[in-house]
Amino acid sequence: MAAVELQGVDLALGQGAARVHILKGVSLLIERGETVGLVGPSGSGKSTLLMTIAGLERPDSGTVRALDQDLTRLDEDGLARFRGRNIGVVFQSFHLIPTMTALENVATPLELAGAPDAFERARAELAAVGLADRASHRPAELSGGEQQRVALARALVARPEILVADEPTGNLDEATGKQIADLLFAKSAERGATLVIVTHDPSLAARCGRTIRLRSGRIETTTEAAA
Numbered sequence: 091m092a093a094v095e096l097q098g099v100d101l102a103l104g105q106g107a108a109r110v111h112i113l114k115g116v117s118l119l120i121e122r123g124e125t126v127g128l129v130g131p132s133g134s135g136k137s138t139l140l141m142t143i144a145g146l147e148r149p150d151s152g153t154v155r156a157l158d159q160d161l162t163r164l165d166e167d168g169l170a171r172f173r174g175r176n177i178g179v180v181f182q183s184f185h186l187i188p189t190m191t192a193l194e195n196v197a198t199p200l201e202l203a204g205a206p207d208a209f210e211r212a213r214a215e216l217a218a219v220g221l222a223d224r225a226s227h228r229p230a231e232l233s234g235g236e237q238q239r240v241a242l243a244r245a246l247v248a249r250p251e252i253l254v255a256d257e258p259t260g261n262l263d264e265a266t267g268k269q270i271a272d273l274l275f276a277k278s279a280e281r282g283a284t285l286v287i288v289t290h291d292p293s294l295a296a297r298c299g300r301t302i303r304l305r306s307g308r309i310e311t312t313t314e315a316a317a
């Protein structure tokens with residue numbers, strides 16, 4: 091079973107004159123446990139492709155399969171449930187809920203899924219990213235690197251098979267970005283998760299087993315890392 095399989099994915103977004111044909115016949119196969127870097131110029135469709143892989147955008151045509159489930163056949167509720175169980179997402183700008191503490195942010199996906207031990211597991215996940223002592227801080231009371239650790243804990247807490255990250259180090263200084271990348275790779279390896287990272291950082295892309303380069307909504311090249 092592949093982690094992710096896209097076939098002939100086309101996607102346009104926006105209305106009327108602002109409509110943009112973003113993904114043009116994208117097909118790709120990502121095996122379970124792979125680490126894949128998605129690179130390419132600004133505007134080439136990396137974020138849109140990542141969101142399509144994560145089931146957060148629906149293609150206009152083509153199919154998106156994740157863990158053998160055809161995402162294009164699920165209704166919104168089914169898709170939300172599937173994502174909650176199987177796909178963790180990390181964004182460049184963290185996307186934490188500002189009124190919630192770090193612990194509440196991490197516990198929320200589990201609570202929504204009805205897990206009885208949401209807070210216990212969230213506390214353990216925060217500890218796993220080195221933030222046990224920041225559980226009751228709100229995002230504004232945390233540094234950028236700490237906020238991204240909380241976001242990472244939130245993405246990991248349901249033990250998803252697939253982890254996607256859109257420029258996860260893009261808002262951080264070099265040293266902090268490296269720490270976040272180290273955590274991201276360590277956690278996904280430890281759990282056997284599949285990791286797909288969008289990045290403009292060549293050193294981050296070089297850490298991935300494979301790099302897919304997009305240009306104008308099409309896959310231009312795929313490069314395997316040197317063994």
Ligand SMILES: Nc1ncnc2c1ncn2[C@@H]1O[C@H](COP(=O)(O)OP(=O)(O)OP(=O)(O)O)[C@@H](O)[C@H]1O
Pocket residue numbers: 103104105108109110112130131132133134135136137138139
């Ligand atoms: N909701 C939308 N409506 C219309 N056009 C959109 C929408 N979202 C993205 N686009 C356009 O689609 C193209 C691809 O956007 P996308 O965000 O996927 O690029 P990207 O490769 O992630 O770029 P960057 O490296 O700057 O983040 C861009 O030209 C963008 O303007």
Ligand SMILES: [Mg+2]
Pocket residue numbers: 136137138256
């Ligand atoms: Mg982007």
